[in-house]
């Protein structure tokens with residue numbers, strides 16, 4: 012597959028809304044909490060993954076440093092970083108206008124320390140939105156599997172240029188490349204099914220149910236058409252291997268790269284510049 016360069020995708024969100032009032036912020040926080048529950052029903056130990064990522068942030072991000080939340084969605088990682096490290100600033104990058112607006116609203120009380128910016132990682136110029144800031148840590152979760160292999164390798168190369176020496180990239184995701192190990196795949200599938208059943212039993216929404224609830228709110232629903240348009244023609248998610256991620260990070264100039272954490276086929280890959 013050949014990487015394409017999309018046009019006009021690195022844009023400030025054109026849909027500025029008045030600063031949300033307290034009721035809107037509270038409602039947005041509830042939607043973010045429901046997002047977390049919904050995501051946790053697809054990722055068995057989502058908080059365990061975040062915990063190890065935050066430990067790395069504590070270890071490597073200097074006082075007053077910057078964290079890039081890559082493909083942030085509504086800011087689950089940013090929220091945790093901002094709460095853990097009151098000295099740190101976050102840049103949350105995503106291309107979904109609905110999730111960006113929800114993140115901005117839910118984290119409005121932290122608006123002085125988090126900036127939600129619109130960029131498409133398919134765009135070779137996406138890193139322009141960093142405005143020259145060099146993030147000490149780049150954190151991503153359940154997101155980079157949306158990128159084809161060539162786009163992912165180029166995004167890692169971009170990170171190799173923007174992350175300073177000793178800075179890190181942490182990517183948490185299911186890595187489901189079919190390598191013929193049938194029993195391993197069966198055990199991961201079984202664990203996924205159990206986690207989803209337990210999540211549903213505890214009241215977590217499914218992906219579709221969560222989206223129905225969000226777009227029913229005018230603040231977000233008015234952006235749903237644009238969201239649809241942006242993601243309409245994307246290819247199916249590729250299943251890339253742990254080895255692919257590690258090698259691509261090494262080629263991108265990271266001195267150390269490897270799995271830091273694992274739960275079945277779910278990994279946190281760490282790379283240090």
Ligand SMILES: C[S@@+](CC[C@H](N)C(=O)[O-])C[C@H]1O[C@@H](n2cnc3c(N)ncnc32)[C@H](O)[C@@H]1O
Pocket residue numbers: 050081082083084085086087088104105106107110130131132133151152153154155157158
């Ligand atoms: C399942 S969500 C995960 C969000 C968040 N990291 C979390 O763990 O809650 C995947 C995110 O990747 C974003 N994404 C997918 N393709 C993207 C692209 N080409 N550029 C920017 N963001 C993208 C989606 O918009 C979505 O917010």
